Amino acid sequence: MKQLTCTGPGTVEWRDVPEPRLAEDGDALVRPLAVARCDIDLPLTSGAFPIREPFALGHECGAEVVAIGDRVHGLEIGQRVVVAFQLSCGTCRSCVAGHSANCDQYPVLSDFGMQPLSGIEYGGMLADLVRVPHAQAMLAPVSAKLDSVALGSVSDNVLDGYRAVAPHLAVLPGSEVLIVTHGLKSVPLYAALAAIALGAERVDFASNDDDVLAVAERLGARPIRTEFEKAERRYPIVVDAGLTSAGLKYAIRSTTPEGICQSVSFYPGGEMPLPLGRLYTLGIRFSIGRAHAVSLLPEVMPLIEAGRLRPQDVTTRVVDWDDAPRAFLEPAVKLIIRRD
Ligand SMILES: [Zn+2]
Ligand SMILES: [Zn+2]
Numbered sequence: 110m111k112q113l114t115c116t117g118p119g120t121v122e123w124r125d126v127p128e129p130r131l132a133e134d135g136d137a138l139v140r141p142l143a144v145a146r147c148d149i150d151l152p153l154t155s156g157a158f159p160i161r162e163p164f165a166l167g168h169e170c171g172a173e174v175v176a177i178g179d180r181v182h183g184l185e186i187g188q189r190v191v192v193a194f195q196l197s198c199g200t201c202r203s204c205v206a207g208h209s210a211n212c213d214q215y216p217v218l219s220d221f222g223m224q225p226l227s228g229i230e231y232g233g234m235l236a237d238l239v240r241v242p243h244a245q246a247m248l249a250p251v252s253a254k255l256d257s258v259a260l261g262s263v264s265d266n267v268l269d270g271y272r273a274v275a276p277h278l279a280v281l282p283g284s285e286v287l288i289v290t291h292g293l294k295s296v297p298l299y300a301a302l303a304a305i306a307l308g309a310e311r312v313d314f315a316s317n318d319d320d321v322l323a324v325a326e327r328l329g330a331r332p333i334r335t336e337f338e339k340a341e342r343r344y345p346i347v348v349d350a351g352l353t354s355a356g357l358k359y360a361i362r363s364t365t366p367e368g369i370c371q372s373v374s375f376y377p378g379g380e381m382p383l384p385l386g387r388l389y390t391l392g393i394r395f396s397i398g399r400a401h402a403v404s405l406l407p408e409v410m411p412l413i414e415a416g417r418l419r420p421q422d423v424t425t426r427v428v429d430w431d432d433a434p435r436a437f438l439e440p441a442v443k444l445i446i447r448r449d
Contacts, residue, residue: 199246270299
């Protein structure tokens with residue numbers, strides 16, 4: 110079968126690889142129907158993380174189940190699903206605690222489509238078939254009525270944006286939210302989408318990226334064009350989404366005393382200065398970490414099924430499956446690759 114593969118910095122092509130088979134009785138095989146490009150995919154294909162060997166691409170997708178192991182219950186052949194991008198067993202101590210991104214059974218950063226991070230190849234979603242272990246935990250069933258293109262990013266970037274604001278708005282309902290975007294593209298937009306859907310009184314969106322600002326405005330957030338020199342206002346909930354020290358500093362300076370600054374940034378390549386004295390003096394809580402896909406899917410899917418959260422509103426480009434090698438490296442705020 111064909112697997113979209115990154116063979117070196119800036120080089121992406123279909124490669125023939127063996128079809129996966131059910132290996133354990135808790136496995137499922139799925140056929141990806143719509144795959145989104147994650148905000149980390151271009152840094153991955155550009156070589157921002159060292160590429161030691163060719164690796165499979167794609168880790169956010171909506172799919173259909175084509176085979177299931179004997180021990181998988183509640184799923185059937187043909188069922189539409191969203192596939193968690195992180196390998197998580199669903200039953201270990203970390204998974205049960207809701208920390209499924211750090212499942213006890215897998216080395217750190219064990220994800221589909223991100224071999225340069227973990228050093229282990231788990232396969233990618235831009236393929237005809239994908240073997241999903243722990244299918245009962247890692248597959249979230251979805252209604253066949255939902256458009257698969259709308260679900261392309263749900264298993265990662267949508268969840269990531271949601272969790273950036275949802276727990277904080279639950280503590281401070283209706284709060285004003287600022288999202289600071291300095292390098293990421295879709296995760297901060299999904300955070301804006303979630304903040305608006307969850308009833309934030311005001312959602313401001315600060316960035317130096319005009320394309321992302323335009324989408325934010327379309328979603329109903331207030332765009333703030335900035336080069337991150339001076340914070341203009343303070344907010345009780347601030348989301349930091351990016352790659353630069355100037356953006357991070359701006360996010361922290363925009364947080365009210367005793368407020369929360371939630372970072373969804375992965376900050377590749379070393380250390381990032383953090384003004385601990387300011388955080389201490391003002392009692393600003395700075396929180397950072399990965400989203401927990403398996404734990405979050407049951408919380409987020411009902412919002413999408415009910416039409417309260419519309420991930421499709423962030424999508425800026427949809428291409429056919431055969432166009433994936435070319436489109437994958439081209440600029441777009443949010444790219445979805447779909448199969449006919
Ligand atoms: Zn991702
Ligand atoms: Zn686990």
